[in-house]
Amino acid sequence: MMVGAGRAAESLHLPAAAMTAQVTTSVIADRNLERAREVARNYGVEQAVAGAEEGKAFADAAILALPHHLHARVTRELLEAGLHVLVEKPLALTAAECAELGTIASERRLVLEVGMVRRRFPALRFVKRALERELLGEIRRVTLEEGMPFAWEVTSDFTFRRETGGGVLADSGIHVLDLLAWWFGELEPVAYFDDDMGGVEAEVQFTLRLPSGAPVEVELSRTRELRNSIIIEGERGSLEAGLAFGGALRLDIGKAPLLIGQAQPHASEAAGDYQNVRELFIEQLENFRDSIWGTSSPLVDASEAMVAVGLLERLRAMREPLELPWVTANTTRAA
Secondary structure, rough: OEEEEOHHHHHHHHHHOOOOOOOOOEEOOOOOOOHHHHHHHHHOOOEEEEEHHHHHHHOOOOEOOHHHHHHHHHHHHHOOOOEEEEEEEOOOOHHHHHHHHHHHHHHHOEEEEEEHHHOOHHHHHHHHHHHHHOOOOOOOEEEEEEEOOOOOOOOOOOOOOOHHOOOOOHHHHHHHHHHHHHHHHHOOEEEEEEEOOOOOOOEEEEEEEEOOOEEEEEEEEEOOOOOOOEEEOOOOOOEEEEOOOOOOOEEEOOOOEEEEOOOOOOHHHHHOOHOOOOHHHHHHHHHHHHHHHHHOOOOOHHHHHHHHHHHHHHHHEEEEOOOOOOOOOOOHHHH
């Protein structure tokens, strides 16, 4: 069952399901029933219903791609109904909810996988291997920038509303937090700044600290084109990796830098160039299928997803206003 008929479902999950062996989409569920019916027709899916409650009778597993604030509640309902669930990031908006969902899945012996697809990007996998092998020696400083004018082809306004979990931190930022935790392990939040004045944040800056004391400085934007890469500086050299699928790698150790791969414009994914990323959604769905069969295990389960969500909560708890040149000293944040 496909729960949610928005752009992620239409452009990524459903094409992946259509190209994955021994996976059949039996029903599409969306509160906008006309939208669900239209997408179902486009993908040859027989059933379209107005919600997951109606659709669960037609399936034994579900892919959930709904607004962020619905992830925890609907995932819980599906697990309690006995369905395996692959849920888009973030798993939930609190670490406590992530832990609860993980417990339910474990008790019922169900697969709960979280769609952190960037862990499958080739350049970002290389970063993981390089750090595991300590190619750079002791890490001294990390800087990460990700930003572009927002260009995702939305079918609803949830990503621009606070009450639905919108904003750059819970959207693309949760990918960044997950990658940092995956690469470096324990991270300590130091400071967090954003431009939220009553709506949702579009500009974010925050600092984390590695156990060694080395700083991890992050900048996110929905309005500006930034560097869109991570730079890791160590005692032996440095590594820069593009954050997009197909991003370039530059490894500087010794006298001659090594350039691996070819960078692609970061905005291409948001603008609708899904073909390469789709291959990774097939890989993700194959992993979900094999985990249900017991021949594999989820790449990201509830316990791992909880780490990034916990960091998100801790950062927001220390929120300070981002300095903006056009905001005067008398400007106050809306209630």
